Amino acid sequence: xxxxxxxxxxxxxxxxxxxxxxxxxxxxxxxxxxxxxxxxxxxxxxxxxxxxxxxxxxxxxxxxxxxxxxxxxxxxxxxxxxxxxxxxxxxxxxxxxxxxxxxxxxxxxxxxxxxxxxxxxxxxxxxxxxxxxxxxxxxxxxxxxxxxxxxxxxxxxxxxxxxxxxxxxxxxxxxxxxxxxxxxxxxxxxxxxxxxxxxxxxxxxxxxxxxxxxxxxxxxxxxxxxxxxxxxxxxxxxxxxxxx
Amino acid sequence: xxxxxxxxxxxxxxxxxxxxxxxxxxxxxxxxxxxxxxxxxxxxxxxxxxxxxxxxxxxxxxxxxxxxxxxxxxxxxxxxxxxxxxxxxxxxxxxxxxxxxxxxxxxxxxxxxxxxxxxxxxxxxxxxxxxxxxxxxxxxxxxxxxxxxxxxxxxxxxxxxxxxxxxxxxxxxxxxxxxxxxxxxxxxxxxxxxxxxxxxxxxxxxxxxxxxxxxxxxxxxxxxxxxxxxxxxxxxxxxxxxxxxxxxxxxxxxxxxxxxxxxxxxxxxxxxxxxxxxxxxxxxxxxxxxxxxxxxxxxxxxxxxxxxxxxxxxxxxxxxxxxxxxxxxxxxxxxxxxxxxxxxxxxxxxxxxxxxxxxxxxxxxxxxxxxxxxxxxxxxxxxxxxxxxxxxxxxxxxxxxxxxxxxxxxxxxxxxxxxxxxxxxxxxxxxxxxxxxxxxxxxxxxxxxxxxxxxxxxxxxxxxxxxxxxxxxxxxxxxxxxxxxxxxxxxx
Numbered sequence: 001x002x003x004x005x006x007x008x009x010x011x012x013x014x015x016x017x018x019x020x021x022x023x024x025x026x027x028x029x030x031x032x033x034x035x036x037x038x039x040x041x042x043x044x045x046x047x048x049x050x051x052x053x054x055x056x057x058x059x060x061x062x063x064x065x066x067x068x069x070x071x072x073x074x075x076x077x078x079x080x081x082x083x084x085x086x087x088x089x090x091x092x093x094x095x096x097x098x099x100x101x102x103x104x105x106x107x108x109x110x111x112x113x114x115x116x117x118x119x120x121x122x123x124x125x126x127x128x129x130x131x132x133x134x135x136x137x138x139x140x141x142x143x144x145x146x147x148x149x150x151x152x153x154x155x156x157x158x159x160x161x162x163x164x165x166x167x168x169x170x171x172x173x174x175x176x177x178x179x180x181x182x183x184x185x186x187x188x189x190x191x192x193x194x195x196x197x198x199x200x201x202x203x204x205x206x207x208x209x210x211x212x213x214x215x216x217x218x219x220x221x222x223x224x225x226x227x228x229x230x231x232x233x234x235x236x237x238x239x240x241x242x243x244x
Numbered sequence: 245x246x247x248x249x250x251x252x253x254x255x256x257x258x259x260x261x262x263x264x265x266x267x268x269x270x271x272x273x274x275x276x277x278x279x280x281x282x283x284x285x286x287x288x289x290x291x292x293x294x295x296x297x298x299x300x301x302x303x304x305x306x307x308x309x310x311x312x313x314x315x316x317x318x319x320x321x322x323x324x325x326x327x328x329x330x331x332x333x334x335x336x337x338x339x340x341x342x343x344x345x346x347x348x349x350x351x352x353x354x355x356x357x358x359x360x361x362x363x364x365x366x367x368x369x370x371x372x373x374x375x376x377x378x379x380x381x382x383x384x385x386x387x388x389x390x391x392x393x394x395x396x397x398x399x400x401x402x403x404x405x406x407x408x409x410x411x412x413x414x415x416x417x418x419x420x421x422x423x424x425x426x427x428x429x430x431x432x433x434x435x436x437x438x439x440x441x442x443x444x445x446x447x448x449x450x451x452x453x454x455x456x457x458x459x460x461x462x463x464x465x466x467x468x469x470x471x472x473x474x475x476x477x478x479x480x481x482x483x484x485x486x487x488x489x490x491x492x493x494x495x496x497x498x499x500x501x502x503x504x505x506x507x508x509x510x511x512x513x514x515x516x517x518x519x520x521x522x523x524x525x526x527x528x529x530x531x532x533x534x535x536x537x538x539x540x541x542x543x544x545x546x547x548x549x550x551x552x553x554x555x556x557x558x559x560x561x562x563x564x565x566x567x568x569x570x571x572x573x574x575x576x577x578x579x580x581x582x583x584x585x586x587x588x589x590x591x592x593x594x595x596x597x598x599x600x601x602x603x604x605x606x607x608x609x610x611x612x613x614x615x616x617x618x619x620x621x622x623x624x625x626x627x628x629x630x631x632x633x634x635x636x637x638x639x640x641x642x643x644x645x646x647x648x649x650x651x652x653x654x655x656x657x658x659x660x661x662x663x664x665x666x667x668x669x670x671x672x673x674x675x676x677x678x679x680x681x682x683x684x685x686x687x688x689x690x691x692x693x694x695x696x697x698x699x700x701x702x703x704x705x706x707x708x709x710x711x712x713x714x715x716x717x718x719x720x721x722x723x724x725x726x727x728x729x730x731x732x733x734x735x736x
Contacts, residue, residue, distance in 0.1 A: 026316070035309040036526070038562040041394045041402065042619055043627040043655060050627075058398070067656075068323035068396035076321065076398070126322075131262050133322035136342045138368030140359075141320050206359050211399050214317035218400035219310045225622055228579055231565035 005184045008194060009176055015198035022205025023213065030217035044225035051224050058215060072126065079119040082112045086155075092166070093173040113156045120149045144207065147200060154193035164190050248673045250715045251333055251680045253687045259326040260335035267336040267677075272385050273670045275420035282429035283528060286418035293417040297372055298355055300413045305356065310405045315352045317399045318342060324393040324401075329658050330386050333677035338383045341393035341403040347379055348406050381419055384410040386674055388664035389522060390615035395655050407664070408524030415523055423668040424519045431532050436481035436515035445511055448484050452494060460736045464501045466493075467508040469543065475500070475507035476540045477584070478516045478560075479551025480703035488710070488725050489703055492552050495727025496584055498734050502598065503591050507549075513539035516556035517703065522665035529559065530567045536560075537568035546575040549582045552725055554616040554663065554702030557583055561621040585623055585701060588730060589633045592640045598735040604642035608695045609729065610686065611635055611647065612709075613657035614702035628654075634701060634726055641733035646693040652685040660700075662708030675708060676715045683716045690718075697724045 045051045057063040062080075065073045089105040089112070092098065105112075124145045127133050158164045168185045175182035184190075204210070216222060277287035290296055305312050324341040326332065331339040338344055346368065353360030353369035360369030370376060389404035414420065430439040440448075449466040456464045467473060477500075483493040500507045513536040520529030540548050548571070550560050560581045565571060574580050591597050611634055617623065623630040631654050638645050652658050661678030689695040700706050700723065709723040 030309060030313050033305075033309040033312045034307060036307070037566065039310060039402065039405070039620070041391060041400065041655075042622055042630070044622075046622075046627060058400075062398055064396055064400070065321070065323055065398040068327070068398070072321060072323055127320075130322065132259075132325040132337065132340060133320070135262055135337045136320050136322065136325070136340065136346060138320075139365070140367045143366075206357065208317070208319050211317040211319050214313050215399045217309060217313050218317065219313075220394050220400035220402050225627065227562045227565070228581075231569065231571070231580065 002183060004186065004191075005172070005181060008184050008191070009181055011198050012176060012194065015201040019201035019204050023210070026205050026210055027213050027217070030214060035219045035223070038223055038225070038227040039219050040223040040225050041220040042225055044223070046225050046229070048224055051222055055216060055221060058221060075119050075122045075126065078115050079123065082116040082119065085109070086112050086116065093170050094177065096174075113152060113159070116152045117149060117156070120145055120152065124149075140207070144209075147196060151193060151196045151200065154189050154196065157189045158187075158193065162187070162189055248676070250676055253680075253684050253716060255684070255688065257332050257681045257684050260332065262337040262340075263335040264337060267330075267334045267339065267386060267674065268379075268382060270386065270671065270674050271382050272666070272668055273422040275422045275425040279422060279425040279429055280415075280418065280420050282432065283415070283420070283425055283525075285415045285420055285425070289418045293377070293419075294372060296417050297377070297413050298351075300416050301352065301409075302356065304409050304412065305352070308405070308409070310402065311409050314345070314401045314405060315349055315356075318345065318349065318401055319399065321398065323396050323398060324403075327393050327396050328387075328403075329390075329392070329661060329681045330388070330674065330678045333661070333680035334386075334674070336386075338379070339386055341397075341401075344383055344387055345401065345403055345406050347376065347383055348410050351376065377414075377417075377419070380410050381414055381421075384414070385421060385666065385671070386678075388615070388659050388661065388666050388678070390659035390663055391619040392615065392656070392659065395619065404664070408522070410524075411522070411665075412524035415525065420523070421665065423670075424523050424665040428519045428523070428528050428532070431515055431517075431519075431535070435512055435535065437517050437519070438481045438484075440481055440484060440514065442511040445484060445509075445514060449509070452490070452497075456494065456497070462501075462736050464497050464736070466497055467506075469511055470506075470508040471543050473506045473508035473543065473545055475505055475547045475549050476513070476536075476543055476545040477507050477509055477549050477551060478513050478536050478539075478556075479509070479584075480516045480553040480556060481514055482703040482707065483551055484514075486703075486707065488721070488723050488728060489552075489706055491728035491731070492725025493727075495725065495729075495731030496551060498731040498736060499584075499588050499591065499597065499727070502734055502736070503596050505587075508543060508545070510539040510543060512542070516550050516553045516560070518556055518559045519665060521555055521559055526567070529563065533559065533564055533567040536564070537571065540571075541573060547578050547582060548574055548580060549584055549587055551584050552701040552703065552706075552727065554614040554704060558616040558620040583623055584727065585633050585637065588727070589624070589637055592637060599641055599733050600735050601641055601643050601733055603733045604729055605644070607642065607697050607724075607729070608644040608646065608693060609638060609642060609697045609699050609724065610645070610689050610695050611638060611653075611726075612660065612682070612698050612700045612705055613653050614700060614705050615657060615659045615663060617701065618655055618657045634699075637726065638699060638729060641730050644693075646689050646695055648685040648689050652681065658682040658685065660702075660705040660708040661712065663702075663704050667704050667707055672711070676712050679708070679712050679716070683712075686718075687716070697722050699724045699726050699729060701726045 171182040350370040351372045359367045387407040394402035427437045482489040518532045623633045658681040710720045
């Protein structure tokens with residue numbers, strides 16, 4: 001077992017733990033903080049099924065963003081869709097053998113990584129060129145885009161510039177999961193890619209990337225507009241509406 | 245009063261290039277020691293204001309999910325930046341919703357996050373210096389808490405929640421606003437925002453009865469403190485004497501009269517409005533709301549109906565049961581509480597009112613969706629009823645109705661520019677500039693359809709429009725209450 005393999009194994013375990021426990025901690029904090037008053041942004045659904053539908057629209061087609069700014073919506077949606085499909089494609093490093101949909105994703109993944117990089121560049125240009133967006137951007141907002149772009153570009157480099165031994169990486173990854181460590185291929189781009197991913201995982205619970213889980217704890221979106229109806233069903237007084 | 249230029253009206257409101265500090269000179273008058281004391285706040289800035297402020301921030305973060313989530317979840321995408329009427333009218337970048345929130349968020353990051361403690365300049369974290377505190381006072385009183393930004397935010401951030409939290413912190417360190425805090429004090433002391441005592445109210449109502457008798461030949465009553473009436477009407481105190489509000493009150497009286505509904509006003513609860521909302525003080529909100537509950541109980545009414553007031557309806561619709569419940573002594577066959585628009589709409593639907601639409605033929609009207617009705621509550625049983633019910637009433641009582649552009653109505657409605665505790669003369673420059681988007685939309689229907697009046701169901705909107713219309717070349721009396729339109733069409 002080389003020092004390199006040990007170093008990366010530990011790095012990835014730590015990164016995964018920070019990501020998992022950090023995010024769970026933040027989510028727990030959101031869940032347990034009370035929402036004493038009804039504040040859904042109306043018009044709002046008047047049933048829980050309606051709220052599920054509202055949240056689905058936000059999740060899958062970014063409904064509010066679509067109302068706000070079509071260009072931003074297009075860039076943001078393409079970025080997230082490409083990211084999701086690429087992450088699914090990366091399951092190839094954790095499974096034994098290939099399934100049909102995985103092969104399909106690998107073949108069409110050619111366009112996904114390109115879309116990811118182009119949308120990131122578009123978002124970054126927007127952040128730099130539009131005075132209103134530039135004004136509200138901290139250094140971390142620019143660096144976040146740079147980090148994501150670097151992860152995408154190092155990944156693309158492993159496909160087009162200097163191919164990596166995919167099977168060996170698969171073995172390494174599965175070895176981490178089964179606690180039967182296998183050697184990490186000595187490959188510059190791979191090491192950079194993994195280090196950047198570890199960094200992303202570790203900063204996730206301390207950054208605006210929390211917007212992912214946080215959306216579902218945003219009272220303006222998840223609350224049902226039924227203050228009058230619930231109260232008239234007998235749940236009245238100061239204890240009503242707590243945690244809703 | 246400083247001189248300023250009223251923005252030019254144009255077909256579409258352009259997104260301005262940012263002009264830093266364009267509105268940094270605008271701050272409302274500070275609350276006096278007496279105003280602060282009446283509300284239980286420190287009389288002036290306390291010596292340990294920094295510690296008190298940070299502690300209060302921590303407390304609010306622990307007590308309000310909205311605040312905690314909104315602090316973390318902003319992606320700085322900029323979707324909100326061109327949505328606020330105060331930004332569109334002033335170009336001051338701190339009036340962009342995200343930038344306004346960041347005045348608060350940067351302090352949150354500095355004191356309550358790992359990144360902010362360790363790498364502050366990386367993540368835009370800043371300490372709460374005196375300068376920052378002053379900026380809070382300036383810019384959280386340039387937010388009318390209208391929630392327009394929350395419609396467009398991909399994660400649902402509502403700047404008004406942060407504005408309320410910031411004002412709460414300003415109050416507890418002794419930096420309250422005169423207008424809101426003085427008004428709340430008046431409600432506690434006298435029962436309404438205007439400090440109108442019982443004899444004055446009685447006299448006013450008597451005068452209205454006499455005027456109506458002379459005008460219509462019929463005795464239409466304005467009952468006060470009458471026990472055993474079916475309905476307690478709680479309406480903004482402006483309805484008792486201001487124009488065009490009082491014409492709305494006359495309209496309610498005519499509707500109740502024709503429908504045969506017995507009703508009463510109350511001197512104890514002579515105010516629908518609840519400014520506790522604007523300063524984020526649930527304690528003051530509760531005290532004010534309890535007056536209404538106590539009056540309803542004491543008078544033995546069966547129904548609670550609210551008049552034409554925007555934020556009052558928001559508080560009543562969403563919070564009344566939480567603040568002042570249980571209200572189980574009221575008749576569950578009716579919505580508790582109910583809005584006068586719901587009452588009138590139902591009566592019209594059932595054919596219970598005798599209407600002559602031609603009485604309004606001289607008027608060509610448009611309707612302004614008030615923010616707290618549009619984005620913070622509902623009318624009727626279906627989402628969006630707050631948009632359809634008033635318009636259906638207008639169409640039932642008049643022949644010439646023209647809606648403003650869809651991008652300015654419904655959930656996208658532009659605030660009148662005077663809400664959220666900003667309806668004060670010391671902020672008139674802000675109010676005029678913030679009204680730009682709504683005025684542009686109004687101007688468009690005036691030019692396209694010769695619209696003569698804007699109709700509203702919010703006392704603040706009516707006062708705001710009356711004041712700022714002349715700045716934009718319109719007449720102060722081109723503002724109407726919805727129930728004046730109704731009342732004038734009723735065949736008494």
